[in-house]
Amino acid sequence: xxxxxxxxxxxxxxxxxxxxxxxxxxxxxxxxxxxxxxxxxxxxxxxxxxxxxxxxxxxxxxxxxxxxxxxxxxxxxxxxxxxxxxxxxxxxxxxxxxxxxxxxxxxxxxxxxxxxxxxxxxxxxxxxxxxxxxxxxxxxxxxxxxxxxxxxxxxxxxxxxxxxxxxxxxxxxxxxxx
Numbered sequence: 001x002x003x004x005x006x007x008x009x010x011x012x013x014x015x016x017x018x019x020x021x022x023x024x025x026x027x028x029x030x031x032x033x034x035x036x037x038x039x040x041x042x043x044x045x046x047x048x049x050x051x052x053x054x055x056x057x058x059x060x061x062x063x064x065x066x067x068x069x070x071x072x073x074x075x076x077x078x079x080x081x082x083x084x085x086x087x088x089x090x091x092x093x094x095x096x097x098x099x100x101x102x103x104x105x106x107x108x109x110x111x112x113x114x115x116x117x118x119x120x121x122x123x124x125x126x127x128x129x130x131x132x133x134x135x136x137x138x139x140x141x142x143x144x145x146x147x148x149x150x151x152x153x154x155x156x157x158x159x160x161x162x163x164x165x166x167x168x169x170x171x172x173x174x175x176x177x178x
Contacts, residue, residue: 017123020048029099037091039101082110135162
């Protein structure tokens with residue numbers, strides 16, 4: 001009975017939980033550590049990050065894109081293209097149990113996300129960032145740690161409009177207050 005309890009605790013320690021914006025992801029092939037890099041099923045991680053995924057089975061090429069970024073990689077290649085620029089990764093995408101596995105931190109950060117690893121709980125937390133708004137209608141997504149910097153130069157965390165008075169004064173107002 002003692003042997004059974006020990007083997008269960010070893011299995012439990014091998015489980016790695018992945019969260020995107022505090023929502024736990026479910027995988028049909030469990031995330032795995034490969035040379036100290038967390039590999040996760042490609043489709044699940046990209047779709048959780050609102051990214052379209054294409055798989056070229058003949059050439060074993062992964063393509064993923066959203067409105068701001070694109071990523072292209074090939075199975076067993078340490079070359080990966082982010083927004084058209086060639087980058088090197090230390091662990092190449094692989095196939096495990098029929099699923100394409102990609103390095104979680106690299107792809108999440110390439111899409112502008114923040115990634116935190118908690119070794120004690122074996123948990124990865126991915127945050128997609130904060131949408132910022134300019135008074136002229138522009139938007140961009142920034143890391144949470146950059147919000148204050150953008151606020152200091154006139155960006156807002158909620159949609160805004162500029163209102164004009166007949167005497168030339170202007171006022172930036174949160175759209176929800178109008």
